[in-house]
Amino acid sequence: MTWSDRYAAVFGAALGVALLGQPLAATLRGLAAGVDPARLAAALALVMVAYAGYLALARLLGPVVLPAADAAWLVLSPLPRRSVLGRAVTVLLVIAVAGGAVLGLAALSAFGAPDNLVLRLVAALVVGVGAGAGGMAAAVLAQAAGAWDSWLRVAIAGIVVMAVLVAVLGSGPARQALTAVAGAPVGLAVSAAGLVAAGAAVLLRRAWAALDRIPARRLLSSSVRSGRVISAAVTLDPGALTWAAEDDHWRGRALGSRPWPGFAAAGGWGRALAPAWQEWRRAGRRPGRLAVLSGSVALPALAAQASGGMSVLPIGVLLCGALAAAVACTTGARRDGDNPSLARLLAVDGRALLAARALLPALMAGLWSTLALAGLAVAGVLPGGPWWLLGPALAPALAAAALRMAGRRPVDHAQPVIETPVGSLPTGPLIWALTGVDLALLGCLPTLAALTDPAASPATSVVVQALVGGGVLAAFLLRRGRRSTASDG
Amino acid sequence: MSEMIIAAHGVEVELGDTPVLRDVGLVAAAGEVVAVLGENGAGKSTLLRCLAGLRPPLRGLIEVLSGPPVDAAEFWERVVLVGDEPAWYPGLSVQEHLELMSAVHRDARLTVGEALDMFELRGRAELSPLTLSTGQRQRLSLAMALLRPSRLLLLDEPERGLDAAFRARLAAILQGYAGDGGTVVMATHDLQLATATGARLITLEAAS
Numbered sequence: 001m002t003w004s005d006r007y008a009a010v011f012g013a014a015l016g017v018a019l020l021g022q023p024l025a026a027t028l029r030g031l032a033a034g035v036d037p038a039r040l041a042a043a044l045a046l047v048m049v050a051y052a053g054y055l056a057l058a059r060l061l062g063p064v065v066l067p068a069a070d071a072a073w074l075v076l077s078p079l080p081r082r083s084v085l086g087r088a089v090t091v092l093l094v095i096a097v098a099g100g101a102v103l104g105l106a107a108l109s110a111f112g113a114p115d116n117l118v119l120r121l122v123a124a125l126v127v128g129v130g131a132g133a134g135g136m137a138a139a140v141l142a143q144a145a146g147a148w149d150s151w152l153r154v155a156i157a158g159i160v161v162m163a164v165l166v167a168v169l170g171s172g173p174a175r176q177a178l179t180a181v182a183g184a185p186v187g188l189a190v191s192a193a194g195l196v197a198a199g200a201a202v203l204l205r206r207a208w209a210a211l212d213r214i215p216a217r218r219l220l221s222s223s224v225r226s227g228r229v230i231s232a233a234v235t236l237d238p239g240a241l242t243w244a245a246e247d248d249h250w251r252g253r254a255l256g257s258r259p260w261p262g263f264a265a266a267g268g269w270g271r272a273l274a275p276a277w278q279e280w281r282r283a284g285r286r287p288g289r290l291a292v293l294s295g296s297v298a299l300p301a302l303a304a305q306a307s308g309g310m311s312v313l314p315i316g317v318l319l320c321g322a323l324a325a326a327v328a329c330t331t332g333a334r335r336d337g338d339n340p341s342l343a344r345l346l347a348v349d350g351r352a353l354l355a356a357r358a359l360l361p362a363l364m365a366g367l368w369s370t371l372a373l374a375g376l377a378v379a380g381v382l383p384g385g386p387w388w389l390l391g392p393a394l395a396p397a398l399a400a401a402a403l404r405m406a407g408r409r410p411v412d413h414a415q416p417v418i419e420t421p422v423g424s425l426p427t428g429p430l431i432w433a434l435t436g437v438d439l440a441l442l443g444c445l446p447t448l449a450a451l452t453d454p455a456a457s458p459a460t461s462v463v464v465q466a467l468v469g470g471g472v473l474a475a476f477l478l479r480r481g482r483r484s485t486a487s488d489g
Numbered sequence: 490m491s492e493m494i495i496a497a498h499g500v501e502v503e504l505g506d507t508p509v510l511r512d513v514g515l516v517a518a519a520g521e522v523v524a525v526l527g528e529n530g531a532g533k534s535t536l537l538r539c540l541a542g543l544r545p546p547l548r549g550l551i552e553v554l555s556g557p558p559v560d561a562a563e564f565w566e567r568v569v570l571v572g573d574e575p576a577w578y579p580g581l582s583v584q585e586h587l588e589l590m591s592a593v594h595r596d597a598r599l600t601v602g603e604a605l606d607m608f609e610l611r612g613r614a615e616l617s618p619l620t621l622s623t624g625q626r627q628r629l630s631l632a633m634a635l636l637r638p639s640r641l642l643l644l645d646e647p648e649r650g651l652d653a654a655f656r657a658r659l660a661a662i663l664q665g666y667a668g669d670g671g672t673v674v675m676a677t678h679d680l681q682l683a684t685a686t687g688a689r690l691i692t693l694e695a696a697s
């Protein structure tokens with residue numbers, strides 16, 4: 001380790017303490033003040049969604065994985081499976097304990113600690129770590145046996161449904177019940193912690209026993225998948241990762257071909273609609289993804305309730321969610337950007353094709369933000385008025401941003417590295433990450449300003465947003481359309 | 490006299506400081522099949538990219554269909570390039586890729602059903618192209634290229650991954666295309682395929 005590395009490590013640790021220490025201390029002090037009933041349901045629902053995401057991610061990635069060389073050689077060797085997997089299991093345990101502790105603290109911050117702060121804190125940590133470790137053990141069992149995998153999927157769906165119920169009913173009929181749970185005697189919290197710990201211990205024991213039985217093919221496929229994740233992270237090429245996930249989804253599937261709509265008969269722009277229809281057909285074939293997007297429209301309202309009103313958090317969630325909805329429908333544009341051979345075969349005018357491809361991302365972003373804004377209005381964090389109209393007005397700008405993201409080149413590692421007091425800042429990945437986001441921020445500026453300080457009526461903001469959004473999309477299409485069909489994609 | 494489709498003279502290309510093509514010429518008339526042969530690194534693929542307007546030569550003159558080749562929609566409406574990196578749209582089956590090609594191009598040369606049969610893809614029609622073998626993916630690339638109307642086919646190693654029986658069939662398909670008035674220029678290592686199509690042979694020497 002060089003002096004520079006030591007300096008960076010110490011500086012990073014000091015910065016971490018400076019950044020996290022104060023909010024953590026304030027949170028712990030705030031716990032003693034008791035629960036805020038208005039925030040309880042939303043905060044609890046967010047914790048549950050985070051836990052469901054943790055389980056889903058563990059299931060998706062393996063969770064037991066090995067480096068590619070170990071997976072290829074050691075798994076197929078006669079060595080005891082547990083000793084081969086020992087290091088991977090230790091890493092999983094550390095992740096589970098750390099993730100569980102964060103979840104426990106988050107749950108405690110939702111429920112509050114009216115008395116016996118230390119005891120309740122310990123109980124929350126035990127519940128969190130137990131849930132984290134138990135969940136990870138269940139994911140290991142799911143990797144070993146199909147039956148456990150089915151159960152885990154049901155459990156994840158169940159947690160999401162419960163989160164929705166808590167969010168919906170928690171501010172109404174179930175509010176009393178949640179408040180009663182928050183004010184339960186400390187003895188009950190300790191007993192619950194004991195039960196969770198016991199359950200986690202049983203799952204961990206079964207997972208340890210199951211390590212010997214995980215089929216080699218599952219270990220290999222999980223390791224290949226995770227290898228791609230690591231490779232994408234090391235080479236800072238997240239695009240490769242999303243393609244790997246997309247290709248994995250379609251490989252081996254029988255799709256049930258249907259005739260193509262006769263857009264091209266209309267000539268002119270109709271020809272451009274035909275290739276763009278690929279995205280609509282693909283979206284229809286991924287109902288699970290559409291369901292997740294639909295469910296996530298409640299997140300801005302939950303974030304607003306959990307943070308006590310409109311703030312940076314719900315506005316950020318709204319913008320990110322709407323942009324994600326648009327980005328999810330740009331695979332055709334991305335494919336042509338990465339490899340324009342199909343676009344050349346189709347021989348469609350680049351600008352017309354790009355305009356046709358903006359329709360679905362605009363529709364998705366518009367729908368998502370409309371529903372999310374309606375949710376914010378229902379949650380009572382926006383003043384009266386049709387705030388949902390900002391949703392359709394946002395759509396063109398977000399579609400332009402999503403298409404700009406789809407057309408970006410791989411990370412340029414030849415870009416200069418800027419030295420800062422915190423360490424080196426490579427500008428290549430930074431520029432890559434900001435490409436597209438820049439257009440989203442610029443195009444959504446009127447909405448961001450309107451939501452930061454909501455006026456009595458959103459009418460003016462809606463008109464300004466529609467003009468700015470439309471202008472951003474028009475300028476984007478004019479500028480990108482100037483390039484040739486093939487090189488533009 | 491047949492219409493001249495390609496006229497390239499004195500083409501020179503360098504990659505970095507390394508010469509790849511030195512004073513290369515190629516002419517092709519309507520209805521003609523030209524096979525470009527040569528060892529690895531001789532510049533066959535580079536020449537095809539020059540003819541497709543994807544790599545401007547350092548020196549020399551290239552005219553394709555009475556004008557310089559340009560990477561633009563109007564050019565690709567008449568010219569087809571089948572390169573070494575096929576791409577597929579996610580979420581579409583083999584048949585739907587052909588349907589898409591047929592939907593975009595009026596006056597398609599083949600129906601989707603004819604293309605599936607001609608390129609022996611009927612049994613894989615419902616699958617994602619990602620599921621196909623290398624040879625089957627190559628057949629799909631060629632099927633898309635030959636389904637749509639065009640005047641010039643630029644093929645970079647079309648024999649890649651194909652079994653011997655299908656190579657013979659491909660030769661007949663390309664002969665049929667040329668018989669309809671189309672021009673084929675292919676870079677290939679398969680002399681048997683080249684002669685089976687009745688191609689005029691051009692051998693590139695590695696530039697030094």
